Amino acid sequence: MKITLDISKLVEEGKLTREEADKLTALAAHDTGSLGINILIGFGVIAIAAGAVALVPTPLTAVGLGLALFAAGCAIVLNRVQQWILLGQICLVIGALMFGGGVIAYGAGSLASMLIVTGAFALAAIAARSSLLMALAVLAASACLGARTGYDNAVYSLAIFEPTLTVVLFSALALIAYQASERLPADYERLAITAARTSLLLINFGFWIGSLWGDPLMLLRSMNAKDASLDVTKTVIPATVFSILWAVVLLGAGIWAVQVNRRWLVNLVALFAGIHFYTQWFERLGATPLSVLLGGVVMLASAFALWMFNRRVVDA
Incomplete structure (x- = not known):
């Protein structure tokens, strides 16, 4: 659990010593730097995945490339190759996104395709320990109920x-x-x-x-409707x-x-x-x-x- 503390005020009130405050500040600075790197990686991964899916000739190609990248990432992460761990996590995320994009394109956004993507993103999030993929898995689940976003002319x-x-x-x-x-x-x-x-x-x-x-x-009403002309x-x-x-x-x-x-x-x-x-x-x-x-x-x-x-x- 993350909490927010006013370090300077706590020192002034005598609730923290200067040494304790310096230690907490140093830890926070490391976490803040990691957050910035992760945000940049997240945007980069989304851009790469979206561009790659748009460039490949067919949805099945995107699915195949995604599975290959995901497998490579899994091999690095599961074998705990520390010097390549960041690359492994990036491959996991890019592979999952490419696979999801390919499945959705192939299934034309059908319920079955969204269910597959939801499950795939959830499993990939656990394997890669990726908050981005976990959030996308939940959003994909909402799309199963018809949730949509759109953009047109600002x-x-x-x-x-x-x-x-x-x-x-x-x-x-x-x-x-x-x-x-x-x-x-x-x-x-x-x-x-x-x-x-x-x-x-x-x-x-x-x-x-x-x-x-x-x-x-x-x-619910359409599922229970006996009359096709029912005003839903x-x-x-x-x-x-x-x-x-x-x-x-x-x-x-x-x-x-x-x-x-x-x-x-x-x-x-x-x-x-x-x-x-x-x-x-x-x-x-x-x-x-x-x-x-x-x-x-x-x-x-x-x-x-x-x-x-x-x-x-x-x-x-």
Whole structure:
């Protein structure tokens, strides 16, 4: 588990000695450098995989090359060849991404292809100890429910067709991953935490879409429909239900995150609480100068209340 400490303030208050502070600072500097390298490697790996899949003549070629690279990476990582360990992990990740891209292209984005990619990414993430692949495995799982993102002419889009199923299934996954993280070694704990965090993002996206349009439960109703002409676009769960439940969940998650010192979750709750508030505020009042002014005042008051609550928890 990672925590955030104000080293200088702790030294001033006599809670840390200068030697202890210097040791913690040195350890943090090493971790920060590793984070920067990993971020650069992550972007490079994604670019290489995407370019390679686009350049090879057929999806099956991408699948074959991906499997070959993955096998080479596995050989290096499993044999613990330390001087080549970074190269091995890069090959693992690139191979998995190429394999996934090839499978999706060959299967034309079908459910079967997305299930295969989800499983492959999850196994590759464990083998490579890659948080990037674990996050992609969770995102691939969301695509099995029809989740999509898009970009067109400076416009980004998000589509979640099953908000209720998204919330329920990824809530279960987040809970399982979090429980598992408390029992796993450090490397695998990080993977479980990544899966839980990615699931939390998807849960909030599900609530967001549901709070705007509700949920017609298209998948469940179409599976149970005896009449092919059944209108599966009729809203079953209204948007108001999502709005209220989302607010309750955010409040509960925020209180729990503060109590157990989960800073990432606190930031996530604050982010989506702001999104939820402004979405509902402007959906009902419109974007007028007065509504913008009042919205800012309410948000600042909420931030101040959260700050006071945080101080009381810390002092207690």
